[in-house]
Amino acid sequence: MSRVELSGITKRFGAFEAIRGIDLTVEDGEFAVFVGPSGCGKSTLLRLICGLEVPTEGRIRFDERDVRGVPPAGRRLAMVFQSYALYPHMSVAENMGFALRMAGVPKAERAVRVARAAETLQITRLLERRPKELSGGQRQRVAIGRAIVREPSLFLFDEPLSNLDAELRVEMRAELMELHRRLTTTMIYVTHDQIEAMTMADRIVVLRDGRIEQAGSPTTLYEQPANRFVASFIGSPRMNFLAARVTRVEPGRVTIDLPGLAGEPLRIAVAERHGLRIDDAVELGIRPEHLSLEPRAHRLQARISFSEYVGGAWHLHAGDHPAGRLVLRHAGTPIHAGQALELGIDVAACHLFAASGLRVSV
C-alpha cells in the first residue's frame, strides 16, 4: 500500500520548465490517471515519482517517507513502459524474475512467484519464449507480469496500451481494472487517451504545460470542468463552444446574447464571485448530447455540413453557425448534409466560461 504525496514539484531541463510547482496526493489504493496533450508533463511527473528523474524543487513522499535520493528500486514500485521494455535476450520467465534476481531472491522462490504471476495473467505457456516470439498483447501481459511479480506498493503505467490495436486495448483496459480491483494497490497511469482515463480512473489529473488544470473523478471532470481546457479535453466529440456576450447581470445568474439564438434569452446560473460585467465576452459550452432535435425554449438554427455514423447514433456537424462550430449527437433517423435544423439547447446542462477560460456557471 502506498500514499504518494507531491509537494511543490518543479522540474527544469535547462531553461525549459517541464513541471511547474505541482501539489498532489494520490491516496492509498487509488487508481489515478494523469492525462493531457503531448508535452504537458504527464510522463515527466510519472518519471519523477518513479525516481528516474530528480525534481529540481519540491518533495515526494511515499507514506510520509521522503524518497529524495532513493533509487527507483528502493521505492517498492514497478513501472510498465510504453514500449514494454522487455529484455530481448531473456525468456519471459527470466524477464519476469529479473527484479527478484536483482533483489537476491532465491531461485526456487523466484520460480514460484513467476509461475503465480504468469497464471494470473494467463501467460504460463509463454514462459520459455523470447519477447520477439510474442504478439503485442502478449508482450504487454509479460510487462505487467514483470511488474506484479515484485508485489510492489505502487504501480506506474506509462501509456502501456498505446501500441495495441483498438480491440486489444479495450480488453487490456478491462484486465487492468480487474487487476486493480484484485490487488487494491495504488496505481498511477499516464495516457493521452481521455477514453482510457474516463473508463479506468478513480481520479483523473488533467495536466497542461506542466501544471494541474483539474483533478477529480471522471464525472466531476465531465460535468463540472474547472475551465475551458478541461471541458474541451474531456469528452468525445468535444464540447461545443459558442461565442456570446453578457447582456444582463443579476445576483446568481447572467443573461447572455448568443448569435443565431431563437426563443427566449439565455439565462445561466453562475457562481457568486463570477466577476462578469455587462458586455463581457464569454463562451457557452454545450456537450453534443445536450443539443437535440426536440423543440426547446432555446434553439439554434444550423445547417448540417456533414454527418458521421458511429454505430447506433450520428454525429452531426454544423460548421457555419455564426457563434461557432457545432456537433450534435443524434440517435434518430439519418440526417444528411445540407439539411437545415433547429437544435434545442438543454440550458441546465450548459457551462459558461469567462474570457479567462474559467468556468463561472454552477
Next chain:
Amino acid sequence: MTTLMTRLRRYMDEHRFTLLDLPIWLVGMAVAFAWFAPFVWMVSTSLKYPEDVMTAQIEWLPSRITFDNYVKVFEYPVVRWAFNSLIQAGVATSLSVLFGAMAGYGLARMRFPGRDGLFALFLASLMIPTEVSIIPMLLGFIKMGWASSYQALILPSIGNVFAVYIFRQFFLGFPAEIEEAARVDGAGPFRLFFLIALPLARAPAIAAAVILFTLNWNNFLWPLLVTFDESMKTLPVGIAAFTPVVGTRTQLEGFSVAMAAVTILSVPSLALFFLLQRYFIQGISQGSIKS
C-alpha cells in the same frame, strides 16, 4: 541465347537491378578482383613445385599440385609461433572488446562532465603514429623485465579506439526504456552493463572482434621488437624469415614455401570472418547508420 536473356531479365527484375547499376557493379567487381587476385596467387604458388613458380607464362592455377611446401613450413617451430599468436591475439582481442564496450557504453549512455571532450581525445589519439610511442614503450617493458613475455605481447593492444567507437555508436541507439526498466528492477550500473547492455551488443562485439583479431593476429612490428627468444615469437614474426631477402629461408626453399607460410597465417582471420560474416556486416552497418 533467348533463354539466357530471359533468365537474365528475370534475375534483374527479382533483384531490382537496372542498367544504371551496371557501372557500379563493374567497378565493384574490379575492386573485388584487385583484392582477391593476390590471394589466389598466394594459395596457387603455395601449391606449386619450386621449379613451376618462376615461369615465362603466368600460371594462375598450378598445372600440378604439391603439399611439400606446407610440410617444409612445419619443419620450423610454426606451431609454437601460432600458439603464441593465438594467445596474444585471443587475449588482446577479448580484453579490447570488453574494455571497448565498457568505454563505449560510458561515453554513449552516462552523463559526466567532459564526456564529449574525452571522446574527441580518444579519436585524436588515432593521429599519433605508432612509431612515435613504440620505442618509449619498448624501453618501459624492458625496464620492467617484461620483454619476451605474454604481458609484453598483449598489454599494449588491450585498449583500442576503434572498439570504443563502434560500441559508442551502437549504444547511442540503445533503447533508454530498457535501461530504465533495469534500473527500476534494481540493476546498478555494472549489472546493467553486464546483464543487459553487453548481451544485447552481440553485433558490434563480433564486428570489433573480427577486425581486432585480424589486426592483432597480423601485428608485426611490436612483437618483432619485444620478443627476443625464438620460443616467444609470434607467427608473423616467425614467418618473416621467409621473406625474399638474401640470407633468409626463402633463398633456401623458394617462394612456394614462403607462400605456404603466409597462407597458413591468413587462415584464422579468414575463417573467423567467414564464420561471423553476417554479424560483422550487421555490426559495422549499425555503427555507421545509427550515428
